[in-house]
Amino acid sequence: GENVEQHPSTLSVQEGDSAVIKCTYSDSASNYFPWYKQELGKGPQLIIDIRSNVGEKKDQRIAVTLNKTAKHFSLHITETQPEDSAVYFCAASTGNQFYFGTGTSLTVIP
Amino acid sequence: DVKVTQSSRYLVKRTGEKVFLECVQDMDHENMFWYRQDPGLGLRLIYFSYDVKMKEKGDIPEGYSVSREKKERFSLILESASTNQTSMYLCASSLTPPEQYFGPGTRLTVT
Numbered sequence: 227g228e229n230v231e232q233h234p235s236t237l238s239v240q241e242g243d244s245a246v247i248k249c250t251y252s253d254s255a256s257n258y259f260p261w262y263k264q265e266l267g268k269g270p271q272l273i274i275d276i277r278s279n280v281g282e283k284k285d286q287r288i289a290v291t292l293n294k295t296a297k298h299f300s301l302h303i304t305e306t307q308p309e310d311s312a313v314y315f316c317a318a319s320t321g322n323q324f325y326f327g328t329g330t331s332l333t334v335i336p
Numbered sequence: 337d338v339k340v341t342q343s344s345r346y347l348v349k350r351t352g353e354k355v356f357l358e359c360v361q362d363m364d365h366e367n368m369f370w371y372r373q374d375p376g377l378g379l380r381l382i383y384f385s386y387d388v389k390m391k392e393k394g395d396i397p398e399g400y401s402v403s404r405e406k407k408e409r410f411s412l413i414l415e416s417a418s419t420n421q422t423s424m425y426l427c428a429s430s431l432t433p434p435e436q437y438f439g440p441g442t443r444l445t446v447t
Contacts, residue, residue, distance in 0.1 A: 227395075232378075258434055269340075269426055269438035270379075315378065319434050322367055322386065323394075328378040 228253040230318050232327025239306050240335050247330045249316035250298045256318040256325075259292060259299045264313045264329075273314075274301070306334045339363070340439035342427050348445045355414040357442050359427030366431060368410035370394075370402060373424040373441070385410055417446045 229252040239245045251259075257278040262270035276283045276290045276299065283290050287306075292299040303310055311334045316327040343358035361368065367386055371379040371394075381394030383402040391402050399421060403411045410429075414421055422445050430436040 260434075260436065262438070267440075269428075269440045272435060272437065275435065317436075322384065322430075322434065323381065324369070324379075324434070324436060326379040328376060 228256060228318055228320065228323075228325040230316060230325045230327045232316050232330060234330060235328065236331045236333075238333045238335060241306060241308060243306055245301075245303045245306055245310070245332055245334075247301045247314055247316070247332070248298060249300070249318075249327050250296075251318040251325070252297065253318070253320060254294075254297065255320045257321075258319040259290070260317050260319070260324075261288075261290060261301050262315045262317070264315065266312075270315055303332075306332075308334050308336050310334050340427060340429055340437050342425075342439040342442050344442050345440060346443050346445075348447065349414075349417050350447055351418060353414075353417050353446075355417050355444065355446075357412040357414075357425055357427075357444070359410045359412070359429075359439055360408055361410075361429040361437070362408065363429065363431075363437075364407065365429035365437075366407075367429060367434070368404065369428040369430075369436070370400075370410065370412045371426045371428065372396070373426055379426065382412065417444075419446050422446045 260275035264270040289302040369384040370382045385404045427439040
């Protein structure tokens, strides 16, 4: 089955700096790559996603890039704010099943 | 907004008890999922369902069963709870093509 690896497991940045989280996947049939943000005590919330026919997608301060050849995708958060502090998960999907990374705990230091 | 609700936020059960976790979605989604979330292991799929009365095993189905009698409701059943089933349980739903939405989670403690 699919194997998704996520790095780093923890990340601390100063407020206003950028944060980058990287994921790799193993199954070339994966065609949908969502990113989730999970705040303490809450369920994961979809923040951005990208499909395999697109190389990059941006939504305000958040962007995702996908390199199908290398089988990796990344989340970029610019101008980080304290409210961006949370655990972020990547996932890869071939259709109806989702495979998740182990999460990155992001701390934005004011 | 899509809304996925779970019956309990916190639950404490004793070893050997039968446990029911309920999940309801209000967006007429075809697909529903149950995951467990453990530190360092991320989210692991227990069961999923494509449609009413349909179910498929995920990666860790042992010790669990599910029921989907209505499209909006997906139940996870722990037949005989054990301490190693202490975890955060997350329900999710999605359409096809997938955009998956999660409920708030149920933190289950088995003593």
